[in-house]
Amino acid sequence: MFQYTDEEYERVDFSQADLRNGELKGCIFTRCNFRGTQLDEIWTSGCRFIECDFGGAAFNASLHTRSAFTNCRFAGANLFVAKFEDCKMVGSDFAGALLDGITIRGGDWSYTNLRQVNLSKQILRGMRLMEADLSESNLQKADLREVDLTGAKLFKASLKGADLRGAKMDRIDYRSFDLTGVRIDLEQAVNVARSFGAKVD
Structure with missing residues (x-):
């Protein structure tokens, strides 16, 4: 040693x-x-x-x-x-x-390239992932609460069972990944609806 x-x-x-x-x-x-x-x-x-x-x-x-x-x-x-x-x-x-x-x-972990990596079931709560490339990564059942995902790329990322409540999701393309089984909060739900063209009053 x-x-x-x-x-x-x-x-x-x-x-x-x-x-x-x-x-x-x-x-x-x-x-x-x-x-x-x-x-x-x-x-x-x-x-x-x-x-x-x-x-x-x-x-x-x-x-x-x-x-x-x-x-x-x-x-x-x-x-x-x-x-x-x-x-x-x-x-x-x-x-x-x-x-x-x-x-x-x-x-x-901002601006990192994490394409196609396996982060399933990880407790990532509170970390910074601004502008990170998480395309095609495995985030199933990951704890992403309060994570800063501003501008992150989630193209075809697998998020089934993940918890996104409280995460910062500015400039996220919700249409680029499957939201089935993902836990989100009310503010995120409104942004999801708007990304699909809904008018939320």
């Missing part, structure tokens, strides 16, 4: 490295390469990863608290049972990533 505190790295190649069971506190990684890196059970706290490439990396059972992964790429990464608590993931790309069993508690 290793521990790094307040270290800074720029354009360092960590690809294929074995960084399992490590602990990172307050570290900054800018444009670093973590392709295929083993990051299982790693713990990060207050770290910043800026424009880093985590393609094909393994994050199994890792824990991240108040860390930031901004404009990072997670193509093909395995985040099985990883946990993110109050993290900033703005602009990151999770296309092709495995998110089964992931735990997300709060945080800002």
Whole structure:
């Protein structure tokens, strides 16, 4: 096990490295390469990863608290049972990533690419997903209460059994996904009706 505190790295190649069971506190990684890196059970706290490439990396059972992964790429990464608590993931790309069993508690995931990912039964309450691309994602039975989904793309997303009450849904195209079995509040119901051309007095 290793521990790094307040270290800074720029354009360092960590690809294929074995960084399992490590602990990172307050570290900054800018444009670093973590392709295929083993990051299982790693713990990060207050770290910043800026424009880093985590393609094909393994994050199994890792824990991240108040860390930031901004404009990072997670193509093909395995985040099985990883946990993110109050993290900033703005602009990151999770296309092709495995998110089964992931735990997300709060945080800002705005402008992320979450197309076709599996977030079924996830408790996402209160997090920010502004302008996120959730097209064709699986959000069945997810708790989306008080989530900021302003401008998010939900084209063909599966939301059966999801709870959207209290969520911010400005600039959402309700016609782009199936609302069958979705729990919504009165304000959202009015907006749904208007999106289908109804005049609500």
